Amino acid sequence: MRVGVLTGGGDCPGLNAVIRAVVRKGVQAHGFEFVGYRNGWKGPLEGLTMPLGVEECRGILPRGGTILGSSRTNPFKVEDGVEKIRANLERDGVDALVAIGGEDTLGVATKLADLGVDVVGVPKTIDNDLSATDFTFGFDTAVNIATEAIDRLHTTAESHHRVLVVEVMGRHAGWIALHSGIAGGASMVLIPEQPFDIEDVCARVETRFKSKYAPIIVVSEGAVPREGGEMTIASGEKDAFGHVRLGGIGDRLASEIEARTGKEARTVVIGHVQRGGTPTAFDRWLATRFGLQAIDAVAEGDFGTMMALRGTRIERVPLRDGTGELKLVSEQEYAEAAVFFG
Amino acid sequence: MRVGVLTGGGDCPGLNAVIRAVVRKGVQAHGFEFVGYRNGWKGPLEGLTMPLGVEECRGILPRGGTILGSSRTNPFKVEDGVEKIRANLERDGVDALVAIGGEDTLGVATKLADLGVDVVGVPKTIDNDLSATDFTFGFDTAVNIATEAIDRLHTTAESHHRVLVVEVMGRHAGWIALHSGIAGGASMVLIPEQPFDIEDVCARVETRFKSKYAPIIVVSEGAVPREGGEMTIASGEKDAFGHVRLGGIGDRLASEIEARTGKEARTVVIGHVQRGGTPTAFDRWLATRFGLQAIDAVAEGDFGTMMALRGTRIERVPLRDGTGELKLVSEQEYAEAAVFFG
Amino acid sequence: MRVGVLTGGGDCPGLNAVIRAVVRKGVQAHGFEFVGYRNGWKGPLEGLTMPLGVEECRGILPRGGTILGSSRTNPFKVEDGVEKIRANLERDGVDALVAIGGEDTLGVATKLADLGVDVVGVPKTIDNDLSATDFTFGFDTAVNIATEAIDRLHTTAESHHRVLVVEVMGRHAGWIALHSGIAGGASMVLIPEQPFDIEDVCARVETRFKSKYAPIIVVSEGAVPREGGEMTIASGEKDAFGHVRLGGIGDRLASEIEARTGKEARTVVIGHVQRGGTPTAFDRWLATRFGLQAIDAVAEGDFGTMMALRGTRIERVPLRDGTGELKLVSEQEYAEAAVFFG
Amino acid sequence: MRVGVLTGGGDCPGLNAVIRAVVRKGVQAHGFEFVGYRNGWKGPLEGLTMPLGVEECRGILPRGGTILGSSRTNPFKVEDGVEKIRANLERDGVDALVAIGGEDTLGVATKLADLGVDVVGVPKTIDNDLSATDFTFGFDTAVNIATEAIDRLHTTAESHHRVLVVEVMGRHAGWIALHSGIAGGASMVLIPEQPFDIEDVCARVETRFKSKYAPIIVVSEGAVPREGGEMTIASGEKDAFGHVRLGGIGDRLASEIEARTGKEARTVVIGHVQRGGTPTAFDRWLATRFGLQAIDAVAEGDFGTMMALRGTRIERVPLRDGTGELKLVSEQEYAEAAVFFG
CATH class of the missing domain: 3.40.50.450 (Rossmann fold)
Structure with a gap:
């Protein structure tokens, strides 16, 4: 044969x-x-x-x-x-x-x-x-690479009092964000399945700073603000700190957080490193x-x-x-991890 | 509460x-x-x-x-x-x-x-x-550490024409050996559930060298020779804490392979590194x-x-x-991987 | 005391x-x-x-x-x-x-x-x-992180026939780019000390593809095109493949390469991961x-x-x-590595 | 040519x-x-x-x-x-x-x-x-691998109240032990250039435990007890290839520490993993x-x-x-690090 x-x-x-x-x-x-x-x-x-x-x-x-x-x-x-x-x-x-x-x-x-x-x-x-x-x-590799990046960013967040937004892959499903967010000890995880409220995100950023710790937010590339909670900074504009942001959700989120909370925010887009290599x-x-x-x-x-x-x-x-239905993060699976977020 | x-x-x-x-x-x-x-x-x-x-x-x-x-x-x-x-x-x-x-x-x-x-x-x-x-x-961490070690040993085995014996944890069950052996591309995996025949091991070492490639053998600490196929080199003695410090199965196997095949063999015992750290x-x-x-x-x-x-x-x-029965590697699970061994 | x-x-x-x-x-x-x-x-x-x-x-x-x-x-x-x-x-x-x-x-x-x-x-x-x-x-850590990323990107570049642009830190000096580019086996390294010619970069991209291999370009965040060789795509515009690019040099370079060569290009910005963690x-x-x-x-x-x-x-x-003069990459040090570039 | x-x-x-x-x-x-x-x-x-x-x-x-x-x-x-x-x-x-x-x-x-x-x-x-x-x-790779192992062993040492002896390469010179011992935060480093006193080693083990922390001892394979301070537990025998397979200095040291202090000690021999791989x-x-x-x-x-x-x-x-004189660790270089040892 x-x-x-x-x-x-x-x-x-x-x-x-x-x-x-x-x-x-x-x-x-x-x-x-x-x-x-x-x-x-x-x-x-x-x-x-x-x-x-x-x-x-x-x-x-x-x-x-x-x-x-x-x-x-x-x-x-x-x-x-x-x-x-x-x-x-x-x-x-x-x-x-x-x-x-x-x-x-x-x-x-x-x-x-x-x-x-x-x-x-x-x-x-x-x-x-x-x-x-x-x-x-491939998923486990992607999650480990994202988690190692989050591990490294914790010390920068805490020593420098900055919000760090980590954008990971996931256009339709938030699995990489959810698993690496849990494994990396993120303060918030935003996924496509659960449209986020930008006001709520910013409120949690401020709460987190009050407890002395800087927040790390893990966001799927496909995450979206919920209807009625649209973000106000368009792609490509300069934000409050003079950073020019791209149209990716990570950069837009960082701009919006800076504008609303006055806290400096930085984005890390893990990108293709997640899908290459051993x-x-x-x-x-x-x-x-x-x-x-x-x-x-x-x-x-x-x-x-x-x-x-x-x-x-x-x-x-x-x-x-x-080739049928996608497996999405269920409300229950998201809720299970929510105790760590915010 | x-x-x-x-x-x-x-x-x-x-x-x-x-x-x-x-x-x-x-x-x-x-x-x-x-x-x-x-x-x-x-x-x-x-x-x-x-x-x-x-x-x-x-x-x-x-x-x-x-x-x-x-x-x-x-x-x-x-x-x-x-x-x-x-x-x-x-x-x-x-x-x-x-x-x-x-x-x-x-x-x-x-x-x-x-x-x-x-x-x-x-x-x-x-x-x-x-x-x-x-x-x-803990298992996934142990398997990854063992696999990374095997990855590193491949080049030494091949550049220096040596048998490398890698001893991993597993007193009663061969899971770490089986998974890291599959993931690391080992030439042989010996586990407690399947007593090995030393003559067969040595025959496969020689076959492997004939195809120009040096063998890497992953062995659980609890692996044993089968009855009637005992090894002839005695193990070391018990120390103050009851450890058989010298003459673990990895070292004994390497000695036996050297004695029987005339090929140089080295042992690496991964040891406690498998169970510590992040x-x-x-x-x-x-x-x-x-x-x-x-x-x-x-x-x-x-x-x-x-x-x-x-x-x-x-x-x-x-x-x-x-706390009941142990989960052991079944004959079928071992056989599934055997196509890579020998 | x-x-x-x-x-x-x-x-x-x-x-x-x-x-x-x-x-x-x-x-x-x-x-x-x-x-x-x-x-x-x-x-x-x-x-x-x-x-x-x-x-x-x-x-x-x-x-x-x-x-x-x-x-x-x-x-x-x-x-x-x-x-x-x-x-x-x-x-x-x-x-x-x-x-x-x-x-x-x-x-x-x-x-x-x-x-x-x-x-x-x-x-x-x-x-x-x-x-x-x-x-x-801190430098050695940054270089290793960038090198590991480049290692991972090689397989994507080669399996998917894409140009990969890796942006690393270095506003005034190209040391991180030079060392990680050498260590990662990059096809090109662009540093602030040596303004680049975009036509020359694109010519080398095409040569590289002719030899069947996809190019990886490592660029310092502070690298600049040389006078008279300015890039034509402004920050924030959509490029030939519909990607919206940021104003960072990595993204701009990728856009320009796509527009000029018709080859798909992706950017990875290593970012803050370089300066955090163990x-x-x-x-x-x-x-x-x-x-x-x-x-x-x-x-x-x-x-x-x-x-x-x-x-x-x-x-x-x-x-x-x-606090005096910066240590920059000399012309000789850059030339030494140039045999690997292009 | x-x-x-x-x-x-x-x-x-x-x-x-x-x-x-x-x-x-x-x-x-x-x-x-x-x-x-x-x-x-x-x-x-x-x-x-x-x-x-x-x-x-x-x-x-x-x-x-x-x-x-x-x-x-x-x-x-x-x-x-x-x-x-x-x-x-x-x-x-x-x-x-x-x-x-x-x-x-x-x-x-x-x-x-x-x-x-x-x-x-x-x-x-x-x-x-x-x-x-x-x-x-090759040296930097070996030191990093040994350091990563020591990092992992710290948690085992501290959670389980054990002495951990880490044997690294270095037959004549203690560089790998010295650098990885400094980088890994070891409690003691024993090198060939400075014959050790077993009584002194054991005294420092006991001091360390009094401060609640378990000691990690990094030892070069070529380290030796000083004259008049010989260890009492004999080493193993030479095998067919002239290797002293059993009873390397790490194992002998652990046995001796157990016998003299009553503290449980474990050995990790990093071995060939130090010299293979990327x-x-x-x-x-x-x-x-x-x-x-x-x-x-x-x-x-x-x-x-x-x-x-x-x-x-x-x-x-x-x-x-x-091919002339070896570069050995000088007394001054060893003394510089000694503030961390003991």
């Missing part, structure tokens, strides 16, 4: 660990051969291949990124995209595909599976917003187990499935479950 | 995070007062207390160790131990206890609960060998959530319970479940 | 290590007593003191920030500032001062020394731009030795001096040397 | 950074070609070569180990060793050699230079015991600059030299200076 492997979407620590596990087990336990498709769905679409065997996977386990490259190409938006993929798979003698990626990449996989392509999916999102699985790989042990373990299970699914002909962590077990669920 | 808190047993990153969560939520949400009992069960036994409030918990979240101190004192092995504890709780006006500890500490808690003391338990073991919960805090984000998050749930259990009068992680939820289970 | 200690200016890993060394050696070797002045020169100016002894210094060595707090208060800009300081020193029975800080803080110390106040200085700047000393503490071993060692030497200078009555590292020795130089 | 490069001796973070700098600058600035000699002096002795160009050096800067492999082979102990080397250099068209290594490797280089071979040396020792240079690369920023910077300067020396025909750090400058010194 000949199996094609591809990785799509944004960077995420653990991608190489999945690839390595798929290949090692595929070769050693099942006697499979592999074809690496380069740059996500662009690979099978345009016939971009690379050799992929045990040797290519040497030493990649602790490495961030993906040896296969990535893209956001969607073959369903390309004329005759599906036909081109079918033709290339046939040309390459590929019997089945392992597709590693997020909502978009697995969405394509789901549609291809419906059209009869033999494909197995491995979910990937550092945002952890996939309802089918307890955790996704994965934590947890992410390597999870990614490896996803890979092992995925190639077993291929061997068993259990196509149209994707891997999911449930407790400590790796289970297979229908692929479309990976 | 007045609540006593104690920590018992060996060091484990996350203890302070539990204490802080218990106190913060107890004070802010439930209006409780707290008494810190020092040095495990020795505290209530001998009436060793310290002040414990929100102020004492400032800044302790990222710190290893325990601000309450610890011991292995068992009040059931002390004359009139239980009566002394009752008397001290009464003297201190303590209505309920939160006991944070491993098998021994929670074993005492279980017996006291049976005798009518109002106690709630929080499980603690870096070994992760507790059947009631998916993971225990916890990972995962462990801080888990420890914090255990603490929040434990003080809610106290508030609800749900005594005789201990906290457990199931998937992503914190649940309460009967205390005796924390 | 009674010695006052203060820390001024921005945060810098190692401040607490200096304080601890000053106090430990002052108490144990010289029998001194100490007064902590809070918040930089504001402390002696307004008589803000705190107890400072061996006990207050327990456990602070690995901690970022400063237990004494800081400020940028300049007593020479306050009416009767010097008289107030003299009066407070007398009130507190303080015979001599140890002032730990940057150009501004030591500038005040220099003037006070000229006016007869017994003061010894310890230089502090993460920018490493002090000509009197080989290195300043110091590296080098910075703890240097800060400790500065502190030991500073209190010896006090004991010997060698006032008006500040500490400097020369090779591996700590020497004392006149205070005004710490 | 065609240049051979080799690395000899034990592992040391930064070796790959030197190789990369030598090759990058050699190719780009001087137009040289390179030959990689594998496994130290064994390479030119037995004609073991590998391709070495810019491509082979991609991505190796942050990697520990050496892509060239290493050995301790001494061609002067092999019959006709020098003639064989000459013949292989001629066969490979190699005009000059860059030899990267410690005392032994550079000792061979020195003798070969005397015999007319064109060779330039780069010093390498994690022990930092080379008198010609302020620091050697180098710190300082070591990458130093190794890179050594490499750049070394290939410039080749280009200038300045043979028989080795690179040295003096302050912040890289200088060239005669090769034999790298």
